[in-house]
Amino acid sequence: MKPSLAKGTRDFSSEEVFRRKFIINTLQNNFELFGFQPLETPSFENLSTLTGKYGExxxxxxxxILNSGDYASKTKDEDWNSKNSQKLISxxxxxALRYDLTVPFARYVTMNHGTMTFPFKRYQIQPVWRADRPQKGRFREFYQCDADVVGSESLWQEVELVQLYLQSFSDLKIPVTLHLNNRKILSGLAEYxxxxxxxxxxTVALDKLDKxxxxxxxKELLEKNISQTSIDKLEFLFEQTDDSMENLLLLKEKxxxxxxxxxxxxxxxxxFNKCLDLGISLENLKFDITLARGLDYYTGAIFEVKADEVAMGSIGGGGRYDNLTEVFGVKNIPGIGISFGLDRIYLVMEELGLFPQSIENSVKYLFANYGERESLEALKVIFQLRKNGISAELxxxxxKLKKQFTYAEKKGIPNLVFFGEQEISENKITIKNLESGEQKTLSINEFLN
Known part of the structure; x- marks a missing residue:
């Protein structure tokens, strides 16, 4: 049988892994600059932990995940025969494989809150899984890079997360707009x-406006038995101006x-006002009254990041979820968090040509192979290079040298090193830069230093 990949999954070449690590290292550096600490949770959770947290x-x-062993023998005959999937699942x-990193984090906080120092700031970079329909920028297995703060209701956390978002995307050189809304506003609109x-x-229907x-x-609201009269009262939602502060003032009146x-x-x-005081331009921030992010657990601020120059869904998102740990029996632990979509960020950077060439190959020197004796001497020099933190290989x-040249060029190794019988006898080494064509001979000590 011809092998194939499961839909919505991918293999990553060495070039792709180097690029993904570049993004991850940039985000991780910023997470730690902002005072977040690393955390990891298992790839799967109890199904009861995950269900009921993300909406229908x-x-x-x-x-x-199917139970191990003869799972079918433990089912009720009437449910099995009627093929009632909802009753059979339990x-x-x-x-189940984790759907995101936030609910497992809430479960962790619930289990460990007695020993934690609040506010607790954590970041987490791990894969998640969703049984979604694969399409551009949407996969069934993908990484999330999250930063969350629990144990504080302060709105300064929202301001700090705006800074974290904008600094991270600035470091990645991706021009973005950060869309903001508030779940309380959506509740107010529903009441209105x-x-x-x-x-x-x-909110689920409204969140699909851009799609x-x-x-x-x-049409979707009417299908949900929402009257035309109510929809008419919300007509202004589709006619927002480009001035976020003006839109907020108009909404305040309603x-x-x-x-x-x-x-x-x-x-x-x-x-918005504190961000302006900190010098953040309103060109980077937008009050988006239709932004809903259809997750049931948000209670306050909602974030979504979109790349300015690429037609792509959101490349980041999050919000405040003050009641999340209550479903696990622990009250009064407010939280707020944001997520970076690694896979979509990668696609945006690839499309815009933003990856530095220097990250795509770590090997700096390839030593030509002239035979057994020469190879042994070359490996002694390579050993010293590696001790100095310089990547090299034999x-x-x-x-034939032509074949070795071709190998170095295809792998993107910038320097080919000649250390043959004559070089060994003279205690020298010859280096050819494959990009410029320049060739020079140095003593081994000069080369190592």
Missing amino acids: EGDRLIFK QISEK AGISKHLIEF IGKEGVI FVEDDLGFKGVEELEFV YPESA
Whole structure:
């Protein structure tokens, strides 16, 4: 049988791994600059830990793991015969691959809060899995790079996370716009339109505006039994100006009699004003009233990052989730977090040609192979180079020099080293730079120093 990859997964070549490490190292450096500490959790969790945290749509995308052994014998005959998948899941699957890093983090906090120092700041860079339909920039296995703060309700955390986002993407040289909204504003809009009982359906549909357009959102709202009268009251959502502060002021007027919506506007105003005071341009920040990020656990600020010059979905997102640990029985631990989409960031950087050439190959010197004696002497020099932190290798076979040249060029090794019988007798070494064609001979000590 011809081998193939599972849909939505990929192999990574050495070049791709070098590039991914470049992104990860950039993010990790910024996480630690901002005071976040590393954490890792298992690749799979109890299914009960994950379900009910992402909304109905998210629950469908969780990869379930079949119980080991004869799982079918433990099912109820009527459920098995009727092929009732919803009832069967709880009988044949107790574990699931993690859907994101935030819920496992909340589970970790719940289990360890008695020994933690709050506010607790953690970052986590690990793969997650979603049973989604694969498409450009969307995979079934992908990495998330998260930074979260728990144990603080301070809006300065929102301001700091805006800085973390913008500094990280600046270091990666990706021009971005950071879209912000607040879950309290969405709740206020639902109250304003008289559809509070349809809040989840409303926010899930609204979150798809950039994908399905105004007509698509209205159609979905009507299908969810939301009246045309309510939809008409929300018409202004689709007619926002480019001035974020003006949009916030207009919204404030509509929320005069809605305390929750009004508070959401005030929280966003604080974040925008403090960012402006810190010199952050409104060109990089946008109040996006239609941004919903259809996850049930957000309670306050919502973030989403989009690349300015590439047609791609969000390359980062997150928000405040003050009630998340309550589902695990622990109250009063507020939290806020953001995520960087490694795979989409990679695609954006590739399309814009932003990867430095220097990261794609770590080998600096290839020593030509002239035979057994020469190879032994070459390996002695290579040993010294490696002790000095310089990557070098010996061509494994005594082949024609043309073949060794070709190998170095294809691997992108910049220098070919000649250390044959004459060089060994004179205690010298000859180096040819394959990019410039320049060739020079040095003593071994000069070369090593």
